[in-house]
Amino acid sequence: MNNHKIRHLIEPEDFTLEELNEVVALGKKMYEAPAEYKRACEGKILATLFYEPSTRTRFSFETAMLRLGGSIIGFSDANTSSVSKGESIADTIRCMSAYADIAVMRHPKEGAPKLxxxxxxxxxxxxxxxxxxxxxxxxxxxxxIKMYKETIEGHTVAFCGDLKFGRTVHSLIRTLARYNTKKFILISPEELTLPDTLKRSLKQDFDVELQEARYIEDVISEIDILYMTRIQKERFFNEADYARLKDSYLLNQSKLSHAKKDMIVMHPLPRVNEIAYDVDDDPRGVYFKQAELGVYARMALITKLLGVDVSC
Structure with a gap:
C-alpha cells in the first residue's frame, strides 16, 4: 500500500461529522455519475469475510468494489474456510492482510471486527x-436521508421494532444525535426496548428527548422519518418469546393514512412481517431505494479508507 495512514471503520464514531459528510457527499456524486469512478480502485482487492449470513451488505460491498474497478476474494460461509478448523480471527486477518488491500467483516460476536x-x-x-x-x-x-429530506439535521425520527438487539438502530440513533436530532420516538414491545445504557448515554451526551410508545398509530402523525426493523429470530434464546413478539408491529396503508405526506419509511431489510406489501407503492416507502444507495455509500467508504484520489 501507499503511505496513506490505515484507518478502520468499526463504529460510526470512528469518523468525525465532517468525515461522515464527506462520505455522504461523495456517495451522492457516485450515484449521480457512477461511470466517472469505474477505474478508481483498479488493481485493488476487497476481502469479504462473512461469518454470518448476509444479502444486502455482502452483495452491495461486492458490487461497490466491482463498480470501482477492483476485485473480490473472501467467503460467505465461515464453514468453507479454515475457521471450520479452528483458525483464530487474528490469524485469518493476518493472512488476509497479505492477500487483499481492504476487508469487510461480519461476525455474530460483538467486538470481532475490532479485534x-x-x-x-x-x-x-x-x-x-x-x-x-x-x-x-x-x-x-x-x-x-440526505437524498430524500435534503438535510440530515432537524427531523423527528422514530425507530420501530427490535430496538434491543437491532445493531442498525444502535449505530444510527447515536449518529443522528451527533447531527443534533433532538427528538426520537421509540416504538417497541416492552421486552425489546432500547438498552438502558444507550438511552442514558443519549441523554447525557446529547440531551435528546426520548419518547417511548407501544403502538405506531399512537405517534405516526408526529414522525418525519420512520425506521422500521424486523423482530430478529436469531437474537432470541427462547423460541416461544420470538413467536409471541414476531408479528407485534405491522405498518400498512391504513396506518400510513395518518402520517405526514412527506414522511419517509426506511428499513435496513430483510423485512418479515413489519411492512405490508401495500406500502411498497407508496412514495413514502423508500426502503428499496435505500438498499440501492448502499452500494454508493460503500463505494465512497472504500475509496476513503484506501486513500484513493477521486476528485473529478
Missing part, C-alpha cells in the same frame, strides 16, 4: 457485529 483491526495491516470495515454496531448501514441511512 481483527488490531492484527490487520489493511483497513477493516465492520459489516455488522452481533447486536452491537452496523456502521456501513448507518452511512447508507445518512445518504438516504
Amino acid at each position: 481483527a483491526s488490531h492484527y490487520a495491516s489493511i483497513p477493516i470495515i465492520n459489516g455488522g457485529d452481533g447486536g452491537h454496531q452496523h456502521p456501513t448501514q448507518t452511512l447508507t441511512d445518512l445518504l438516504t
Whole structure:
C-alpha cells in the first residue's frame, strides 16, 4: 500500500461529522455519475469475510468494489474456510492482510471486527457485529436521508421494532444525535426496548428527548422519518418469546393514512412481517431505494479508507 495512514471503520464514531459528510457527499456524486469512478480502485482487492449470513451488505460491498474497478476474494460461509478448523480471527486477518488491500467483516460476536483491526495491516470495515454496531448501514441511512429530506439535521425520527438487539438502530440513533436530532420516538414491545445504557448515554451526551410508545398509530402523525426493523429470530434464546413478539408491529396503508405526506419509511431489510406489501407503492416507502444507495455509500467508504484520489 501507499503511505496513506490505515484507518478502520468499526463504529460510526470512528469518523468525525465532517468525515461522515464527506462520505455522504461523495456517495451522492457516485450515484449521480457512477461511470466517472469505474477505474478508481483498479488493481485493488476487497476481502469479504462473512461469518454470518448476509444479502444486502455482502452483495452491495461486492458490487461497490466491482463498480470501482477492483476485485473480490473472501467467503460467505465461515464453514468453507479454515475457521471450520479452528483458525483464530487474528490469524485469518493476518493472512488476509497479505492477500487483499481492504476487508469487510461480519461476525455474530460483538467486538470481532475490532479485534481483527488490531492484527490487520489493511483497513477493516465492520459489516455488522452481533447486536452491537452496523456502521456501513448507518452511512447508507445518512445518504438516504440526505437524498430524500435534503438535510440530515432537524427531523423527528422514530425507530420501530427490535430496538434491543437491532445493531442498525444502535449505530444510527447515536449518529443522528451527533447531527443534533433532538427528538426520537421509540416504538417497541416492552421486552425489546432500547438498552438502558444507550438511552442514558443519549441523554447525557446529547440531551435528546426520548419518547417511548407501544403502538405506531399512537405517534405516526408526529414522525418525519420512520425506521422500521424486523423482530430478529436469531437474537432470541427462547423460541416461544420470538413467536409471541414476531408479528407485534405491522405498518400498512391504513396506518400510513395518518402520517405526514412527506414522511419517509426506511428499513435496513430483510423485512418479515413489519411492512405490508401495500406500502411498497407508496412514495413514502423508500426502503428499496435505500438498499440501492448502499452500494454508493460503500463505494465512497472504500475509496476513503484506501486513500484513493477521486476528485473529478
